[in-house]
Amino acid sequence: MDNQKIQIFDTTLRDGEQVPGCKLNTDQKVVIARRLDELGVDIIEAGFPISSPGDFNSVVEISKIVRNATVCALTRAVNDDIISAANALKFAKKPRIHTGIGTSDSHIKYKFNASRDEIINRAAEAIFFAKSFVDDVEFYAEDAGRTDNDFLAKVCTEAIKAGATVLNIPDTTGYCLPDEYGAKIKYLKDNVAGIEKVILSCHCHNDLGLATANSIAAVRNGVRQIECTINGIGERAGNTSLEEVVMILKQHPSLGFDTNINTKLLYDTSRLVSENMGMLVQPNKAIVGENAFAHSSGIHQDGIIKNRETYEIIDPRDVGVTESAIILTARSGRAALAYRAKKIGYELTKLQLDLVYFEFLKLADRKKVIIDSDVHQIIEISNLGLLAS
Numbered sequence: 001m002d003n004q005k006i007q008i009f010d011t012t013l014r015d016g017e018q019v020p021g022c023k024l025n026t027d028q029k030v031v032i033a034r035r036l037d038e039l040g041v042d043i044i045e046a047g048f049p050i051s052s053p054g055d056f057n058s059v060v061e062i063s064k065i066v067r068n069a070t071v072c073a074l075t076r077a078v079n080d081d082i083i084s085a086a087n088a089l090k091f092a093k094k095p096r097i098h099t100g101i102g103t104s105d106s107h108i109k110y111k112f113n114a115s116r117d118e119i120i121n122r123a124a125e126a127i128f129f130a131k132s133f134v135d136d137v138e139f140y141a142e143d144a145g146r147t148d149n150d151f152l153a154k155v156c157t158e159a160i161k162a163g164a165t166v167l168n169i170p171d172t173t174g175y176c177l178p179d180e181y182g183a184k185i186k187y188l189k190d191n192v193a194g195i196e197k198v199i200l201s202c203h204c205h206n207d208l209g210l211a212t213a214n215s216i217a218a219v220r221n222g223v224r225q226i227e228c229t230i231n232g233i234g235e236r237a238g239n240t241s242l243e244e245v246v247m248i249l250k251q252h253p254s255l256g257f258d259t260n261i262n263t264k265l266l267y268d269t270s271r272l273v274s275e276n277m278g279m280l281v282q283p284n285k286a287i288v289g290e291n292a293f294a295h296s297s298g299i300h301q302d303g304i305i306k307n308r309e310t311y312e313i314i315d316p317r318d319v320g321v322t323e324s325a326i327i328l329t330a331r332s333g334r335a336a337l338a339y340r341a342k343k344i345g346y347e348l349t350k351l352q353l354d355l356v357y358f359e360f361l362k363l364a365d366r367k368k369v370i371i372d373s374d375v376h377q378i379i380e381i382s383n384l385g386l387l388a389s
């Protein structure tokens, strides 16, 4: 049986850009949107048009250049927001309006001072209004992660009746455990009339470091769209990281899912976003961090040199990284030193390697990392009469 497609909804330019200090101008957003389109994301959330004239303009310009992806704009369940989004999307080949409202008791009481019935009415009216501009309307039940499942099912049922094409079930505060979030999705699959007519979407925040795990649990329980960002950036601790969910689905074919992402562009896209936002990628970040394919302990280096698969579950070239890195430190062994020396032109005999390794350890205890020029120097001071080939 063919794998099922999971739609990748990228919100780097909306939720991702909410990170303090990461604001982008329209030109930068257009460059990133073009790249996201090449990367193969299915939906690009381009912004929140009512929020500022700059954001409105960015959604307009992105709509003009995106060739393949659906372009989506965020709104609250407010008519002026929806009109603004519809205007900003007028050049989009495939426009989508993303509208919604908070559904947890805390949002209903403190944000809206409303009743549950009023929330359902406002949600349905917003969807109905958005449908008068575009066919594709995604509804988000903000703080669905902390919303009572029974009420959430009622909201979803009404959202489908009002014409929503996609139902987004955000874990806005990053509170849910994977089992709990998966069970919530299953509950909706089992209890919402008409659910088979819409795509269910997950939108997970990373406050407890569970965004990726929650998204995968959601997929396993019926979600067919994942909302995520490059490098996992987003409000507070961020959103689900696009590169993580995409590579999990690719590396675990037995799950039976696929995406349209060209994974070879992942590393470059990560750097493009990081440079434009001025937000560094943590070195140990899965998939795209500087150390994701770097090996520094002697035992691991020896294994990697014999066969990459001993300590790597992903071929670095699959995500656009040229090769695994063998980092020389005081924890490295002879195999790694000989490997590095060979790379820079020295073929060492066993005896020569013993001598050079002795000098290497002395330097490595003083320096954190030994680079190629250090290896040259060590070989020279070891007086072996060797010349690099």
Ligand code: KIV
Pocket (backbone or CB within 6 Å): 015, 140, 141, 142, 143, 168, 170, 171, 172, 173, 203, 205
């Ligand atoms: O986290 C959230 O609930 C959101 C919605 C606006 C989709 O970002």
Ligand code: ZN
Pocket (backbone or CB within 6 Å): 015, 170, 172, 203, 205, 235
């Ligand atoms: Zn969010």
